[in-house]
Amino acid sequence: MTTPPAGLPPELARLRGSIDNIDAALVHLLAERFKATQQVGVLKARLGLPASDPGREARQVARLRDLAHQADLDPVFAEKFLAFIVEEVIRHHEEIAAGPDGQRAPATASDDPVTD
Template structure:
């Protein structure tokens, strides 16, 4: 492969197989996020149409608690999972506010 370091060129095939798998997973994660945001934009449009607040704090906190539990079951660090979902939710709220302003 072009532009590979000597170390990368010498890497065993198992490493390349794992890296290809990670690349596929990363692509799937991006696709899942894109789909999630397509759905949340529809939610934002519905909220704007019915003049509902962009933020539902109780729902957000329940979601965080659920995802922390899911992270534990999956062997994922709970704090990382919470940080990730809070970042996603912050983007959703930003989008909902933008949709509401456009009316």
């Protein structure tokens, strides 16, 4: 825990302590989300699926706007926040699909579900 600067009003120090905890939780939550989306990116590349799924995104936006409304958070902000994250995820998906040299990885026999 960091020590608040001397002379800081105790109420402000307490609130900043809360803010720091929340920011730490957000970083951990985002790290977990990106670990999951990284695996989605690998799966999509293997299956030849497009990086983005606008239908899924529309459902996520509707759900998050609803949740934000219930939580007294600005739904416009919630939508912008999701869009910011999803944009980064799509960039990661495209990099994975392009392969390590920036060229799409060739399909392997194991990608083909038909084996006979």
